[in-house]
Amino acid sequence: MSPDPRISALADALSGAASGAPGLDALRQILDAMTVRVALMDPQRRHIYANRAYLEMMGTSLDKAVGTTIGQHLGPELQRSTKALAERALSGETVQTEGWVTQADGQQRYVTRLHAPHRSEDGAITGYFVILQDMTERRQVQDDLFRLAYYDPVTGLANRLMLLKHMADYGNMGEPFTLVILDIDRFAEIRSSMGQGFANELLDDLAQRMGAQAAAFDLIARVSDHAFAMLAGGTCDRPALEAAIDELAAVVRSARSSSGGTVFLSASIGVVEAQPGHERPEDVLRDAEIATARAREQGGGRQAWFDPAMHSHVVEQVRLEHDLRGALASGSDLWVAYQPIVEMVTGGLAGFEALMRWNHPERGNIPPGIFIPIAESTGLVVSLGTWVLRQACLQIAEWQDRREPGSAPLFMSVNLSTHQLSDPNFVQVVREVLRETGVEPSWIKLELTESAVMDKAEQSIRLLRDLRALGIKLSIDDFGTGYSSLSYLHKLPIDSLKVDRSFVSAMHQSEENRAIVRIIMDLARLLGFDVIAEGIETSADANLLRALACDYGQGYHFARPLPPDVAGKLVGGELPWQMPR
The missing domain is CATH 3.20.20.450 (EAL domain)
Structure with missing residues (x-):
């Protein structure tokens, strides 16, 4: 199928060929000056035109890009993943998405993609535009904010907010789950005597060791200065869960700093199964912390399973x-x-x-x-x-x-x-x-x-x-x-x-x-x-x-x-x- 003469004329003009149309020549210069990446594709998804920013992304020149597909430059996976977007644009839709793109130089860039139909004067679709805007810095800022909001900076584990979010998701899906709180005994005294740096090293070591031993749990989070939470989805298998908790207690006892320093640690552990009476994720967390406090009252280094009488006692x-x-x-x-x-x-x-x-x-x-x-x-x-x-x-x-x-x-x-x-x-x-x-x-x-x-x-x-x-x-x-x-x-x-x-x-x-x-x-x-x-x-x-x-x-x-x-x-x-x- 031969190209439409009108889109060929547009491509010639955008490519720098003499057009006799000052407007098109100016448009070409404007497009090349922009950081936004712009390309014009034919119905077979071949490049007809691309501006300088787009060509730099592909690591090629315009004369080598014309007549080729994006997959020939940046890999068949990108060709496959954008197929549906191209088809929708050729059907008359304007589609906007976002995602990561690997450039020719290997850099990962996060872009917003706009696939829009190109129409002739009579309204017929003769190809489509691809417009890419680099949003990597914004995405990095968003990721940083997300990490600050949902992850603990010391251990890299999820934090209290992320734990609540996961429990809310389980609740919305009607999925049963069990929450375990592991609170390090006497941690404040250890930190005051050994220093904050030593305490952080212990916490980081605990996080790594628990992550390696916590196959029974879907999420591990640090929920306070010296407490961790483990979330287990599905119906509670109490013997199996208690065995997993015992393994975690052993991990606590073997904790050490990155410099090799050791100190005896134990943990008070509270466990609660989510119940219909728990209207909010915060209610489950509250009851787990109540059970943890009961374990601590019994001398520490123990585990306690929540029962409603504990809540009544705390309210009293x-x-x-x-x-x-x-x-x-x-x-x-x-x-x-x-x-x-x-x-x-x-x-x-x-x-x-x-x-x-x-x-x-x-x-x-x-x-x-x-x-x-x-x-x-x-x-x-x-x-x-x-x-x-x-x-x-x-x-x-x-x-x-x-x-x-x-x-x-x-x-x-x-x-x-x-x-x-x-x-x-x-x-x-x-x-x-x-x-x-x-x-x-x-x-x-x-x-x-x-x-x-x-x-x-x-x-x-x-x-x-x-x-x-x-x-x-x-x-x-x-x-x-x-x-x-x-x-x-x-x-x-x-x-x-x-x-x-x-x-x-x-x-x-x-x-x-x-x-x-x-x-x-x-x-x-x-x-x-x-x-x-x-x-x-x-x-x-x-x-x-x-x-x-x-x-x-x-x-x-x-x-x-x-x-x-x-x-x-x-x-x-x-x-x-x-x-x-």
Whole structure:
């Protein structure tokens, strides 16, 4: 079939042949100056014309391109992949697509393609135009933005958003799936002690190893600073999934940095099967994280499968946290109980221990064993601790004026939490409370558990010295239940050791148990500390402790924690434990 004379004339003009038509000559120059790639093809998909940018893409000249197909220059695959577009253009459609093209020099370029019919004056289709615009830089920017949005920069894994997207796709298709969360235990401590660089190397190593071992999962994502998620599509095969999880736990234990450094790692793992009640992907992720938290509460290095009771427990915890914050803000439902501390030899009143209580307006008394852990997990315990300290200081200042004339000043013991010890402003807070309440610092005894002190021994020693410089007295609570080191114990600027109730209650069971209490008291005397025994329940407990020369004691044998008005009657008055029974 011979070419249409009119399209031949156009091709001659665009090719630089003399045309006598200034408009066509100008058009040719404009096309050659453009970066857009333009070609005119005949119905057999052969080049009739191409501008300079198009020819550079093909690595050829116009005279060599005319009469050839794109496949002869850039490969048969491109010829095949654009066949349908050419056919649609020859049928009268204008079609726009985009995709990657490999140039003659081997470079990959991302282009938008426009295939449009070329029509003669009578409207007949005599060929088609191909117009290509290079969009590589825009595509690279889009890809970069996509990676930033959906991938973790440290490990290269998918991130939380990508995980949610995949779960949404499963949900839309009605495909069942199971989600596993693997949270590295103590990762914050490892990062703070070993450095962010070391931590990132560990995470990268974990990502590579998990990718090699996670054939059972469709997607691995990093969903938080130290947590990974694994998504498994299809009906849950629990034994097979648990075996795969065990393999991942082993991968965590064998993690190492790229420089060869190792540290023992374990992971708390939570698992949840997607259920009809999960309306959104976020609901599945929430329940997996709840199960992970349960595994962590059990000591870490474990796995827990979600059940609805876990969610109910978390909802209850959140409500209690909200109510506790409200109680602290209003100050109306919180109060302080005071348990007497008795001088064991004389039976006289030596002081009190301040104990927080919460009388919920709807639920009544909330035990400290329930609301204190909530306060600790949320950091609210720092504010609560300051509130209790202030109340206790105000109360002991009032009671000092009511004690028996000539008697030693009463002291007030107040418990401290690990969070308060970690607060860099804590010493200043104590200083301000002392100033506001006008209390003598020597009347206040702050109690710290030995595990809290020894967790960061050197830092704790500096803090205790700063508190001691204020004139505050200090005591180690629950002594014997933690992991005190004698090498540090003698360095601690403390005044008292408090023997844990578990030792007191076991004294009558064996000579060995009594020996433990005796050793603690001998150690305290050797180091210049006095001893307070807690949990004294019976007169037999009290008598044995007196025989062991214990300095102070407290427990139900003397009195339970009392409301302020009842406790105040003990100051300067008759003491019930001294009365005949």
